Amino acid sequence: DIQMTQSPSSLSASVGDRVTITCRTSQTINNYLNWYQQKPGKAPSLLIYTVSTLGSGVPSRFIGSGSGTDFTLTINNVQPEDFATYYCQHSFYTPYTFGQGTKLEIK
Amino acid sequence: QITLKESGPALVKPTQTLTLTCTLSGFSLSNNGMRVSWIRLSPGKALEWLARIDWDDDKYYSPALKTRLTVSKDNSNTQVFLTMTNVDPVDTGTYYCARASRYGDLDFWGQGTRVTVSS
Numbered sequence: 001d002i003q004m005t006q007s008p009s010s011l012s013a014s015v016g017d018r019v020t021i022t023c024r025t026s027q028t029i030n031n032y033l034n035w036y037q038q039k040p041g042k043a044p045s046l047l048i049y050t051v052s053t054l055g056s057g058v059p060s061r062f063i064g065s066g067s068g069t070d071f072t073l074t075i076n077n078v079q080p081e082d083f084a085t086y087y088c089q090h091s092f093y094t095p096y097t098f099g100q101g102t103k104l105e106i107k
Numbered sequence: 108q109i110t111l112k113e114s115g116p117a118l119v120k121p122t123q124t125l126t127l128t129c130t131l132s133g134f135s136l137s138n139n140g141m142r143v144s145w146i147r148l149s150p151g152k153a154l155e156w157l158a159r160i161d162w163d164d165d166k167y168y169s170p171a172l173k174t175r176l177t178v179s180k181d182n183s184n185t186q187v188f189l190t191m192t193n194v195d196p197v198d199t200g201t202y203y204c205a206r207a208s209r210y211g212d213l214d215f216w217g218q219g220t221r222v223t224v225s226s
Binding site for chain 2: 001032034036038043044045046049050055056087089091092094095096097098099100101
């Protein structure tokens with residue numbers, strides 16, 4: 001199985017900040033790296049797929065980047081609705097493992 | 108409009124078998140390339156991918172749960188089922204089904220169904 005190491009596990013930020021979340025995979029995954037946002041009591045929603053492609057309706061302040069085994073989710077100009085938990089996931093082959101999650105909290 | 112909706116028992120006893128249903132709308136699992144995955148979120152834990160079934164009836168499982176899981180679909184290709192045998196309190200959580208795109212990302216999710224395993 002491919003292991004996903006996501007950091008940090010939690011992060012405090014103010015509205016308007018830029019935040020960065022990283023995800024490292026235990027092997028190369030041919031850019032099959034996805035990011036999800038989950039708010040309490042809600043289903044996760046797709047933010048970014050294949051490293052950097054925005055999901056439908058996702059604001060452009062969400063930016064995905066990276067290659068090889070190291071990937072990053074950057075949120076520019078954090079908005080109040082962005083406070084949530086974020087997960088990376090690979091979809092190179094099954095099992096499609098997720099990272100441990102990053103909880104973005106209001107400072 | 109693509110939607111998925113999970114349903115199943117809210118409470119099951121330890122050692123029992125849990126069966127969940129995912130009802131698809133706006134797409135059919137009979138179409139080439141369609142795939143549906145099951146994922147769960149247990150209290151205090153991260154999302155966990157459980158299983159996937161494809162349009163051609165190929166099936167894939169989490170190695171950690173493989174011996175306890177069965178994924179299947181109905182003949183109309185509008186419902187997907189997940190069966191988990193010998194449940195334990197650690198299986199408590201919210202279970203989601205989601206459509207997987209051709210890249211494997213989960214682009215549409217159900218609302219989730221909460222399952223508690225307790226005697």
